[in-house]
Amino acid sequence: MSGHYDVVVAGGGIHGVGLAQAAAAAGHSVLLLEQSALACGSSSRSSKLIHGGLRYLESGQLRLVHESLRERALMLRLAPELVHLQKFYIPLYEHSRRKSWQLRVGLSLYALLAGLDSTAHFGTVPRSEWPSLDGLDLNGLRQVFWYHDAQTDDALLTRAVMRSAQSLGAELAMPARFTGASLTEDGVQVRYEQDGSQRECAARVLVNAAGPWAQALARTITPAISVPALELVQGAHLLLDGPPQRGVYYLESPRDGRAIFVMPFRGQLMVGTTEVRFHGDPSTVAPGPHEVHYLLGVLRHYFPHFRDAAASELRGAFAGLRVLPAGGGHAFHRSRETLLVPDRAARPRLLSIYGGKLTTWRAVSERALAQIEASLPARTARARTDRLGLHPA
Secondary structure, eight states: OOSEEEEEEEOOSHHHHHHHHHHHHTTOOEEEEOSSOTTOSGGGSSOOEEOOOGGGGTTTOHHHHHHHHHHHHHHHHHOTTTEEEEEEEEEEETTOSSOHHHHHHHHHHHHHHTTSOGGGOOEEOOGGGGGGSTTOOOTTEEEEEEEEEEEEOHHHHHHHHHHHHHHTTOEEEOSOEEEEEEEOSSOEEEEEEETTEEEEEEEEEEEEOOGGGHHHHHTTEESOOOOOOEEEEEEEEEEESOOOSSOEEEEEOTTTOOEEEEEEETTEEEEEOOOEEEOSOGGGOOOOHHHHHHHHHHHHHHOGGGGSTTTTOEEEEEEEEEEEEOOSSOGGGSOOOOEEEESSSSSOSEEEEEOOOSTTHHHHHHHHHHHHGGGSOOOOOOOOGGGOOOOOO
16 A cells, blocks of 8 residues: 555445545545445445435435436446346325325326336236235225335445445555544545554545544544534334245335335345434444334234234344434435535545435545545546446455
């Protein structure tokens, strides 16, 4: 490893490796620091979906949905071994909060934002096929819509992006614990610990892509920089036997109307997610008893065979953290847009990435690179990220 880089990235989650890939593709020298393992935090604890975010239409986040659908199409093309199209089912019952006409309008808008290609088709399941829907409760069922979105293995995707970055010249230090940084007039001195030794390197720009740890990392920078008001929101998932065979079920919690997904993943059934405010060390995040009870309640409500204790025995559970703008009210109504926060407007030396969706990692990385471009030397590009194939190990 050299002692000077154009870009140093702190954090080996999907946005960190995405930025490393984008910067390396643009011809820059890159070092990524990861304290333990790639995708060890939120990037291995998501809902595993590469999707437009149908539910975000309700909160008016049209730009985010459009970008997500564009990136979904790109990932289906660039990473066919890692990102797979899935059929999603939305059952509507007598007492469902969302009405048939609302869903049809929403799916029509979703299809329009997707560009009306073959993945944008949607429709309804004939009543004669309802008994084949993985044991879905038919009592009070009025209609079942279907549409398409995509699913991935988030950890494998993150590792594939890092391998792509390395093939373009990016370097990886792992495990390497970031310990601090000092801003200079035209760059940054970065300190980290590796193999029991304190090390230091220089960079034109430091990118803080530490996910749930990003606020804490930002506070280690000298001289002090402003850190936006943010909140960590926990999302839990459960794993059980008996994966659904037809696809993914997009359900409405009977308790509060939240969107809950029931889907196949690695030969098991996965159900999630919750939204609970989190306080404490991000490394300690874990599903709480109330979240387990809540998710099992939704599963049993829609799939009666899981009301049997043996059928609903947990095979695993995990929780991840979202970084959202701080605010009152329910987390659902807050923006999922990624915040890109530089230390200064002109020629930034530090860029912090807060929040974001798994689906839009590439687009966010390109925007982040554009934001720090004025601070970087002119280089000859090696590749374009919208043309780089991604492959599992």
